[in-house]
Amino acid sequence: MTRTITAVLALVLLTVLDIHASVLQHGKAVHSTVYDNLIFETHLLVILQNVPSALNCICMCGQFNECLSLFYDKPNKLCRLHNVMVFSNADGVTSPGWTFYRYGESGCPFHLGFISNQEGLCVYLAVSSIYTYEEGQHLCEARNSRIITLETAEKRQAFQNLMNKLLENDDLYPLINGKQFYLGLKHDGSGWHWKSDESIQEEFIWGSGQPYCPSAPCACMTAFQIWNWKWNDISCSESHKVVCEYTGHLLK
Structure with a gap:
């Protein structure tokens, strides 16, 4: 009130x-x-x-x-x-x-279009278009950032809180609702590795019916809004939304 x-x-x-x-x-x-x-x-x-x-x-x-x-x-x-x-x-x-x-936080470059929340995330929302994983990676690197990584439970919760808050915005709602967002998590043939520090992800927040990839090698991962941001393994050639995480200011 x-x-x-x-x-x-x-x-x-x-x-x-x-x-x-x-x-x-x-x-x-x-x-x-x-x-x-x-x-x-x-x-x-x-x-x-x-x-x-x-x-x-x-x-x-x-x-x-x-x-x-x-x-x-x-x-x-x-x-x-x-x-x-x-x-x-x-x-x-x-x-x-x-x-x-x-x-x-002082390290988040708002003047470049990044936003932050009180939980420490500093991100750029690339929601007006869709990208393959490689295209999203290049887009983020051009902004001194990377596709967001969610190595810890704290970061996963911070990401979920931020995205759900943005869903309350009438302009952003149609750009986020029902959409998938790439994570900086890739399978290299031996396991799933976060692109931030190459650590191996062993606990997976799978969405309904996942993992499931019948038609192509699934080496990339997304967070899916309709599953309350749980994960979906996909082909890296699919096109989805991207959230870039500023590498100069990262939540540990």
């Missing part, structure tokens, strides 16, 4: 030293012009009043575990915190003076 906070600044805002400590602890926000001069009522966590600067607004976002983006209105000293980074354009209402920031 949206809450409007009108408490005294001394009780709500941080001191200058605390602000810088918060930025170091929680990461930082990067300005993106994509939603400037707009406001959104969807996915709104809180509205803060009497916030003296964008830096204060950024630091307040760091105090909310679910905060992923923020809007700041400097003339009116207003700060709006949201729990998504990507909005449906149809939900935006023109409101001059608002500046949009994506909040996340």
Whole structure:
């Protein structure tokens, strides 16, 4: 539920030293012009009043575990915190003076189209088209990234949480719903190896009826949305969606 906070600044805002400590602890926000001069009522966590600067607004976002983006209105000293980074354009209402920031770890290159979540993923969504595994690999490498790898239960859960959150976006829903996404996991004839560190995957999160590949060698793997992101072994020549994981900032 949206809450409007009108408490005294001394009780709500941080001191200058605390602000810088918060930025170091929680990461930082990067300005993106994509939603400037707009406001959104969807996915709104809180509205803060009497916030003296964008830096204060950024630091307040760091105090909310679910905060992923923020809007700041400097003339009116207003700060709006949201729990998504990507909005449906149809939900935006023109409101001059608002500046949009994506909040996340400092190593995630938002200016290149990457997004992040509070669980540490930093990814680029290649969802407007489909790619073979090799094409997806080249696309990611061109962005200093790789096809996402899910070596641990923590990363698998973070990926699932991110994708399910993106499904709530009206613009992204048809691009994600019912689709398969390549994983950076390949079979080399002796076993399934993650492309991040060549570690062998021994525990498989198989979808219904898998593994099953009657028509061609299946050396690649996808995560399938209709199976709640469980896995499907496929031919690497099939074309599917891709999520690139930024290699400069990886969840361990």
